Amino acid sequence: MLCSNCGLSLAGADDAAVFICPNCGRAHELSAEGLTSFLPSTAAVTTELAVAGATHYLAVWRLEVAISAAADSAWERIRKVVAPKPAHLYVPSFSLARATVQRLGVGLTEAQPSLELSPGLDSRLVQHHALAAVGADPDGTSDGPGFGVVSPVLVGRRDARTLGHFVYLAVESHEARDLHSVDYELEAMGEELVFIPAVWDPRYAHDSNWRLLLCEFDGLVA
Amino acid sequence: MCRHCGTRVAVKDRGGVSRWYFPARVDRLEAAAAGADWLRRYPGIARSARDARFVDAELVYVPIWEYRTLLAGWEFGRKVRTRTESVGSGSIMFSGSGNFECEGERLELRLVTEGVKEPCLQERRLYRAAADFGALGATRPKVTGRELLLPLLAGELDASAAVLEVAVDGAEVAARGRRSAMQPLSGAVSPDTHLFTFREKLALLYYPLWVVGYQVGAHQFKVIVNGRNGNINSAIAPGDNRWRWISLSARVLMSIILVALFAWLAVAHESARTTMAVAAVIVSVAAALYVSRFRTVREVEYHEPFSG
Numbered sequence: 001m002l003c004s005n006c007g008l009s010l011a012g013a014d015d016a017a018v019f020i021c022p023n024c025g026r027a028h029e030l031s032a033e034g035l036t037s038f039l040p041s042t043a044a045v046t047t048e049l050a051v052a053g054a055t056h057y058l059a060v061w062r063l064e065v066a067i068s069a070a071a072d073s074a075w076e077r078i079r080k081v082v083a084p085k086p087a088h089l090y091v092p093s094f095s096l097a098r099a100t101v102q103r104l105g106v107g108l109t110e111a112q113p114s115l116e117l118s119p120g121l122d123s124r125l126v127q128h129h130a131l132a133a134v135g136a137d138p139d140g141t142s143d144g145p146g147f148g149v150v151s152p153v154l155v156g157r158r159d160a161r162t163l164g165h166f167v168y169l170a171v172e173s174h175e176a177r178d179l180h181s182v183d184y185e186l187e188a189m190g191e192e193l194v195f196i197p198a199v200w201d202p203r204y205a206h207d208s209n210w211r212l213l214l215c216e217f218d219g220l221v222a
Numbered sequence: 223m224c225r226h227c228g229t230r231v232a233v234k235d236r237g238g239v240s241r242w243y244f245p246a247r248v249d250r251l252e253a254a255a256a257g258a259d260w261l262r263r264y265p266g267i268a269r270s271a272r273d274a275r276f277v278d279a280e281l282v283y284v285p286i287w288e289y290r291t292l293l294a295g296w297e298f299g300r301k302v303r304t305r306t307e308s309v310g311s312g313s314i315m316f317s318g319s320g321n322f323e324c325e326g327e328r329l330e331l332r333l334v335t336e337g338v339k340e341p342c343l344q345e346r347r348l349y350r351a352a353a354d355f356g357a358l359g360a361t362r363p364k365v366t367g368r369e370l371l372l373p374l375l376a377g378e379l380d381a382s383a384a385v386l387e388v389a390v391d392g393a394e395v396a397a398r399g400r401r402s403a404m405q406p407l408s409g410a411v412s413p414d415t416h417l418f419t420f421r422e423k424l425a426l427l428y429y430p431l432w433v434v435g436y437q438v439g440a441h442q443f444k445v446i447v448n449g450r451n452g453n454i455n456s457a458i459a460p461g462d463n464r465w466r467w468i469s470l471s472a473r474v475l476m477s478i479i480l481v482a483l484f485a486w487l488a489v490a491h492e493s494a495r496t497t498m499a500v501a502a503v504i505v506s507v508a509a510a511l512y513v514s515r516f517r518t519v520r521e522v523e524y525h526e527p528f529s530g
Binding site: 096169180181 | 227228229230231232234292294295296298299300337338339341342343344414416418420421
């Protein structure tokens with residue numbers, strides 16, 4: 001698999017759904033027509049607090065959705081808070097662990113961070129990732145995220161739409177204590193792959209050990 | 223991955239299903255030895271079969287459908303469960319040993335209704351036999367999904383091995399797997415489920431089984447040996463009827479003695495004649511019923527547990 005832009009060999013593990021070009025940072029996804037390339041976005045660090053440790057970039061799908069839900073639902077509350085801007089659903093795509101997708105998905109969707117996005121993925125980050133991967137612990141026995149600076153993308157565009165339902169229901173479930181049924185309709189209108197800066201920190205057990213370097217999450221820093 | 227330049231290669235999906243096989247780890251002699259060992263040890267087998275002569279052994283690859291999917295979603299609802307509660311007007315006393323003790327208090331089990339909010343993001347798998355294993359005399363071997371599998375390429379399998387034809391429709395298995403995966407597991411009463419499947423995959427797995435034939439007199443029997451671990455998958459052997467015949471003879475003899483005893487008592491004691499005659503008739507009928515229901519065991523059948 002070669003980059004459609006610069007012709008270099010694409011990086012990605014066997015279980016990856018999206019492959020990143022280590023030279024130009026373009027993302028490539030397998031589809032029925034072959035490789036489809038697109039430009040992911042990178043979110044800037046907006047935290048105002050000190051950062052300890054190496055910064056990683058976590059792949060997250062930001063879904064543009066049309067949801068019809070009850071007036072007293074958590075989604076309606078979130079939508080009203082961010083109005084007139086549209087509310088997004090965030091689906092973490094660097095892991096398929098249930099707790100990670102649920103916690104970070106709920107955290108990001110509820111916070112609706114104002115991301116300062118820049119197009120593409122800085123090639124220095126991706127190359128750093130490739131170099132880091134050479135020396136990475138193959139067994140994953142050492143404590144850490146198990147990848148370099150840039151996370152792998154394990155969830156494709158179509159799967160992100162399915163997982164959008166999971167994250168939406170997690171948000172509703174998170175806010176309502178006594179929830180016995182959820183009546184909703186969700187339609188994904190579009191999706192964007194975003195790399196969000198974060199620091200691996202085991203103290204953030206409730207966020208699957210990730211501290212997101214966004215100002216919306218500064219209040220959670222002890 | 224290209225071995226020459228290290229470039230990752232993606233193969234376009236051309237339809238159909240991917241095929242994999244479990245490499246055989248047991249050879250012909252080991253399979254025969256496993257069969258012989260089973261014949262020596264398994265209870266209820268005729269003595270003549272214990273040292274039977276093995277006449278042939280054939281390696282057969284049997285197809286198994288594997289349906290895999292990732293399941294994401296939530297289950298909501300209510301669940302009724304029992305909870306232990308302490309009840310009664312217990313008075314708390316300070317004992318001499320320095321501990322608090324409760325008097326007049328007891329534990330009771332109560333039914334309580336609890337809310338259910340169950341997230342799910344996991345892989346679900348379903349395995350189904352893709353051919354009639356019964357015709358071969360085998361059961362479907364247990365597959366966990368963690369075994370080493372190799373891609374099945376043309377000419378990959380042992381040329382002398384037979385491969386069973388696929389006789390079960392894959393689409394049917396996929397539909398069944400989807401239905402099975404979507405079954406709610408939370409145990410909630412009439413739950414509100416929102417489950418979604420994604421990354422569905424259907425594959426054919428070929429499992430090695432040794433069909434080991436042996437001869438007892440003029441009859442042929444077979445033992446199916448698992449080609450991966452050498453366990454007995456299924457087997458048929460002639461049954462041992464010696465003890466059954468001995469047991470029947472003993473019971474018939476006992477019945478004859480009892481009937482003779484009752485007859486003698488009926489003749490000797492006039493007062494108990496009717497009772498003894500009735501007793502003799504009852505014992506005779508019971509013995510006749512037992513003899514009429516007696517059947518010899520022709521074959522002993524064995525199937526590996528947790529297979530099928």
